[in-house]
Amino acid sequence: MIQNIQLKNQKVSIKNIINFNMNNTWLFFAPRGNKTSRENFLATLESGYPINDVKQYLSEEELTLFKEKESLYIWGNQEAKAGSWNKMNVGDYVAFCAKGEFVYVGKCVLKKQSAELARQLWGNVPNKDVTWEYTFFLDEIRPISIPLSVITELANYKKNMVVQGFMPINELGMSNIHKFYGGLTSFFDAYSSGLQTKDFIALEDVSKKETTDAQDLERVDQIFNKGNADIILKEFEQRLSTEQPSIIESKVRRIKRNQTIVKSMKEKHKNKCQICGFTFKKKDGNYYSEVAHIIPIETLQVGVDTPSNLVVMCPNHHKMHDLGNLEIISKTDYKINGVTKPLMTPLFD
Ligand SMILES: [Zn+2]
Numbered sequence: 001m002i003q004n005i006q007l008k009n010q011k012v013s014i015k016n017i018i019n020f021n022m023n024n025t026w027l028f029f030a031p032r033g034n035k036t037s038r039e040n041f042l043a044t045l046e047s048g049y050p051i052n053d054v055k056q057y058l059s060e061e062e063l064t065l066f067k068e069k070e071s072l073y074i075w076g077n078q079e080a081k082a083g084s085w086n087k088m089n090v091g092d093y094v095a096f097c098a099k100g101e102f103v104y105v106g107k108c109v110l111k112k113q114s115a116e117l118a119r120q121l122w123g124n125v126p127n128k129d130v131t132w133e134y135t136f137f138l139d140e141i142r143p144i145s146i147p148l149s150v151i152t153e154l155a156n157y158k159k160n161m162v163v164q165g166f167m168p169i170n171e172l173g174m175s176n177i178h179k180f181y182g183g184l185t186s187f188f189d190a191y192s193s194g195l196q197t198k199d200f201i202a203l204e205d206v207s208k209k210e211t212t213d214a215q216d217l218e219r220v221d222q223i224f225n226k227g228n229a230d231i232i233l234k235e236f237e238q239r240l241s242t243e244q245p246s247i248i249e250s251k252v253r254r255i256k257r258n259q260t261i262v263k264s265m266k267e268k269h270k271n272k273c274q275i276c277g278f279t280f281k282k283k284d285g286n287y288y289s290e291v292a293h294i295i296p297i298e299t300l301q302v303g304v305d306t307p308s309n310l311v312v313m314c315p316n317h318h319k320m321h322d323l324g325n326l327e328i329i330s331k332t333d334y335k336i337n338g339v340t341k342p343l344m345t346p347l348f349d
Contacts, residue, residue: 057117076132106138273314307348
């Protein structure tokens with residue numbers, strides 16, 4: 001199923017053949033789901049932490065990393081995740097997962113084990129005498145929108161996987177990111193449309209409705225304006241791939257047409273479009289054509305369903321006629337996109 005994932009930035013090169021190990025720039029995941037981590041996240045990642053409040057916990061050398069900065073983006077792990085934290089190198093990326101979607105990513109610029117720093121930032125873990133002392137500092141923080149399902153597919157994780165703690169992506173996932181996206185930064189680029197989960201839910205809502213009202217269409221337009229159709233379609237491909245279309249029962253009021261006249265018209269013209277002559281043989285052996293009304297039947301005018309008001313057309317020309325691109329202007333001529341041309345066969349007289 002991996003083939004479904006590749007879309008943008010697919011660069012397959014020799015590089016992809018190398019074995020991935022953790023000496024390469026790696027991707028780590030961190031949860032942002034529960035209440036505590038959400039609050040911590042807001043405190044130190046969403047808006048950054050004032051450098052003056054953490055200066056005292058950093059060495060001179062460490063401070064040179066943040067010379068021009070006013071805010072620092074810091075995250076931390078408890079001891080239980082020290083193993084994963086040890087595997088991370090400066091230059092690796094951390095993506096934060098919330099409710100089935102990775103929403104932020106940043107690049108690690110410094111790792112520091114410091115309980116004092118962690119306490120200053122977040123206090124203690126509720127009801128415990130420990131804190132998130134395995135800290136790391138991030139730069140290049142950016143919002144992204146990567147569905148968890150994309151990651152589970154790339155890394156072959158279980159579909160119901162939950163990012164429960166700080167962890168590195170596996171080698172298969174890392175290798176596939178290179179294979180299908182050409183690397184981590186282009187992977188993030190592919191998912192930086194600015195679209196959020198709620199946008200897709202809005203699009204899904206609209207797509208599932210029987211009819212679409214003007215307000216919905218406006219919403220769709222807004223979403224499309226800031227997004228990219230490829231990204232949206234890819235998202236739908238994944239979200240809706242397991243859904244079965246539903247059936248809606250509806251009552252219709254239909255104008256009764258005289259099917260004998262329609263059949264006779266088609267037979268007279270051997271199902272050939274009176275505009276272009278096109279027809280095609282259906283699998284059942286019969287030829288296909290449609291019959292258009294010059295004065296629309298919807299007008300319910302007297303005599304509107306008579307042979308002199310009918311023209312045999314192919315589906316394309318029928319649609320152009322309905323949309324007003326094509327107009328029958330006399331018994332022998334039509335106008336298409338402003339240009340007058342003769343009909344292949346004249347109207348019924
Ligand atoms: Zn035609």
